[in-house]
Amino acid sequence: MNKSKKMALHALFATVLAGLFPAAFAAESWQANRAYQKGETVSHDGEDWQARWWSYGEAPGAEWGPWQSAHAARRGMATVAGGSFMMGATIENGFNYPNETPVHPVTLSSYQIGKTEVTFADYDRYTRATGRTPASSLDIGQVEMGRGQNPVINVTWFDAIKYINWLNQQHGWPRAYDETTGALLDSAGQPTRDVGKVFGYRLPTEAEWEYAARERGRDIVNAWGNGSPLVNGKPTANVADASFMAYFGELAAGFTPWPDYDDGHPRLAPVGSYPANALGVYDLSGNVWEWTNDGERTFTAEAQHNPLGPVDSPVRILRGASWDNTFDMHLTDRAPGAPTFSNPSIGFRLARSLPAGAAAR
Numbered sequence: 001m002n003k004s005k006k007m008a009l010h011a012l013f014a015t016v017l018a019g020l021f022p023a024a025f026a027a028e029s030w031q032a033n034r035a036y037q038k039g040e041t042v043s044h045d046g047e048d049w050q051a052r053w054w055s056y057g058e059a060p061g062a063e064w065g066p067w068q069s070a071h072a073a074r075r076g077m078a079t080v081a082g083g084s085f086m087m088g089a090t091i092e093n094g095f096n097y098p099n100e101t102p103v104h105p106v107t108l109s110s111y112q113i114g115k116t117e118v119t120f121a122d123y124d125r126y127t128r129a130t131g132r133t134p135a136s137s138l139d140i141g142q143v144e145m146g147r148g149q150n151p152v153i154n155v156t157w158f159d160a161i162k163y164i165n166w167l168n169q170q171h172g173w174p175r176a177y178d179e180t181t182g183a184l185l186d187s188a189g190q191p192t193r194d195v196g197k198v199f200g201y202r203l204p205t206e207a208e209w210e211y212a213a214r215e216r217g218r219d220i221v222n223a224w225g226n227g228s229p230l231v232n233g234k235p236t237a238n239v240a241d242a243s244f245m246a247y248f249g250e251l252a253a254g255f256t257p258w259p260d261y262d263d264g265h266p267r268l269a270p271v272g273s274y275p276a277n278a279l280g281v282y283d284l285s286g287n288v289w290e291w292t293n294d295g296e297r298t299f300t301a302e303a304q305h306n307p308l309g310p311v312d313s314p315v316r317i318l319r320g321a322s323w324d325n326t327f328d329m330h331l332t333d334r335a336p337g338a339p340t341f342s343n344p345s346i347g348f349r350l351a352r353s354l355p356a357g358a359a360a361r
């Protein structure tokens with residue numbers, strides 16, 4: 001219901017924007033016949049690479065070669081120590097929806113969550129390896145946004161779980177999902193309601209997502225805190241800003257961006273472009289909406305332990321808002337989307353339970 005309101009802008013743009021803008025400008029590509037000094041950056045195969053040492057004729061991509069991914073340091077998983085928090089709209093910010101309450105105590109086991117959203121480079125590796133159709137990188141006006149380190153978009157919830165199953169297979173790990181029912185699977189391949197029994201990567205539960213985004217339960221409206229994303233004079237998130245208004249021009253007339261804010265990215269930003277939160281996790285507010293594992297759970301005041309939404313729900317919950325959202329965005333917003341739905345503002349990130357007995361550090 002609130003989803004359709006948020007998607008209305010997309011429909012408007014999609015009808016009027018097609019073909020009005022040139023394709024995104026690509027960074028300088030790696031060349032086989034040019035020497036590179038340590039520290040130089042090039043693009044190659046949809047990714048940005050930085051030279052570790054002097055090189056000539058050695059293509060980026062080899063694990064121990066002269067090139068390292070320019071984004072490598074910001075990738076990987078952050079470990080979140082479990083604990084208890086009050087889940088839901090603990091702060092009334094004037095934009096809350098009825099499904100964000102009642103707030104209720106939730107206790108979570110320790111887990112890991114992706115520091116960044118899954119990128120096009122990540123997802124393109126999967127579609128190339130499996131011969132599947134690549135995800136589209138076209139924006140709401142059907143204009144190219146660029147791939148590489150941008151978050152993957154235009155992926156359904158089912159696309160996300162199929163990618164995750166493939167990724168687990170690459171690690172020699174069991175599948176996390178039944179790709180027909182959407183149920184989580186334990187390490188023996190049986191459906192489970194206990195995320196601790198899922199061995200490999202999976203989507204974060206809605207509670208895990210919110211706990212990480214609120215820095216283990218802080219009362220904050222967005223990942224950067226309360227109020228404007230301009231913190232100490234620096235942009236902290238990719239949202240609908242002055243650059244968005246400039247890019248879309250008259251087509252955005254009547255739309256109100258974050259006031260007095262310019263994050264420099266009118267559409268997608270490469271993952272990790274803004275400061276991480278206290279847990280080392282990037283882009284929890286903005287850039288792209290993120291699929292969580294969960295169907296829509298009706299909140300009650302009852303305490304919950306590692307809660308999961310219903311598998312037979314007609315929707316999956318999206319969190320975090322995106323590059324085309326503005327001052328009504330908030331971390332406790334639970335946007336429902338059909339698991340077969342996709343659009344240019346929806347992506348996802350990974351999560352993983354810690355092995356039983358492992359201590360969070």
Ligand SMILES: [Ca+2]
Nearest residue numbers: 238239241265
């Ligand atoms: Ca922006």
Ligand SMILES: [Ca+2]
Nearest residue numbers: 283286288320
């Ligand atoms: Ca996000």
